[in-house]
Amino acid sequence: PSDLSTFGAIAAEKPHACLEICAEGQTGAPEGIHCVDCPVDMYKDITGRDECLDCPPKTSTYEETGAANVAQCLEICDAGMTGVEGAPECENCAANTYKTETGRDACTPCEEGTSTFEVTGATEQNQCLEICEPGFTAAPEGPGCVPCPDNTHKSEPGRQECNPCPEGHETEGDVGGDSILDCLEVCGPGQTAAEDGSVGCDACPEGTYKEGEG
Numbered sequence: 001p002s003d004l005s006t007f008g009a010i011a012a013e014k015p016h017a018c019l020e021i022c023a024e025g026q027t028g029a030p031e032g033i034h035c036v037d038c039p040v041d042m043y044k045d046i047t048g049r050d051e052c053l054d055c056p057p058k059t060s061t062y063e064e065t066g067a068a069n070v071a072q073c074l075e076i077c078d079a080g081m082t083g084v085e086g087a088p089e090c091e092n093c094a095a096n097t098y099k100t101e102t103g104r105d106a107c108t109p110c111e112e113g114t115s116t117f118e119v120t121g122a123t124e125q126n127q128c129l130e131i132c133e134p135g136f137t138a139a140p141e142g143p144g145c146v147p148c149p150d151n152t153h154k155s156e157p158g159r160q161e162c163n164p165c166p167e168g169h170e171t172e173g174d175v176g177g178d179s180i181l182d183c184l185e186v187c188g189p190g191q192t193a194a195e196d197g198s199v200g201c202d203a204c205p206e207g208t209y210k211e212g213e214g
Contacts, residue, residue, distance in 0.1 A: 019049060025068030027052050037066035045069050059088070062104065074104060080123035082107050098122035114143070117159065129159060135178030137162050153177035 022028060022035035028049035029036045038044050038052035041060050045068060055061060055073030062074060077083055077090035083104030084091050093099050093107035095118050110116060110128030117129060132138060132145035138159035139146045148154050148162035150171045155178055165171065165183030172184060187193060187201035190209065194200045 021047055022049050023047055023068075025066040038068075040065055041073070043067035043070055043072055076102055077104050078102055080121040092121035095120050096128070098125055098127055100124060131157055132159050133157055133178075135176040147176035148178075150175050151183070153180050153182050155179050 019028065019033045020035050022044075024045055024047060025038055025043065026035040027038055027044060035049070040063055041055045042052035043055060043061070044050060044052045052067075053070075055067075056070070058076050059073035060076050061067045061072055064072065067073065071088055074083060074088045075090050077099075079100055079102055080093055080098070081090040082093055082099060083089075090104070095116050096110045097107035098110065098116070099105065099107040100123060107122075108125075110125075113131055114128040115131050116122050116127055119127065122128070126143050129138070129143040130145050132154075134155050134157060135148055135153070136145040137148055137154060145159070150173050151165045151169075152162035153165065153171070154160065154162040162177070163180075165177075166180075168186050169183035170186055171177050171182050174182065177183065184193065185200050190204050191201040194202045
């Protein structure tokens with residue numbers, strides 16, 4: 001048959017001297033005339049009964065046998081990286097995702113309400129930082145948030161620093177200011193907080209006085 005050969009041997013006397021011509025991705029069986037698939041992490045890109053070749057370092061066929069091309073030896077991706085679809089290379093995990101293990105698995109999305117803030121290639125879940133609400137800023141340590149200190153405010157979500165109140169204004173000890181309107185004017189002597197609830201001051205009513213600021 002055309003799919004058998006003596007592979008250069010001459011004067012063959014028995015049928016089992018005719019060995020199967022192995023396809024790409026296969027090699028000669030240890031015993032008998034037939035072929036077997038190349039093992040995991042090996043490949044063969046030619047026909048015949050030659051031995052399969054090892055995949056290059058730091059690549060793998062990922063449990064697949066019968067690899068017929070070195071391109072089937074896929075790069076082993078580090079933590080923070082995932083396999084490129086349709087190609088043997090790796091790429092960084094996208095922003096707002098992470099991956100803690102090596103391999104070509106997909107990266108894990110950050111939990112709702114957290115973000116890597118445009119950082120790619122995250123290797124740990126704690127790189128998904130809490131998106132701080134208005135009035136809150138990034139904690140000094142860790143992924144959480146803390147209220148804006150007194151005499152500051154922040155009106156936008158995110159981990160940016162809180163803004164100081166304008167000169168001559170304060171939050172009167174309150175923390176977590178989420179608007180510049182939380183910064184109240186420091187009223188001078190003879191003045192008190194405006195009755196209309198604005199940030200300004202009114203003169204003390206007739207028959208009253210105030211000596212200090214506040």
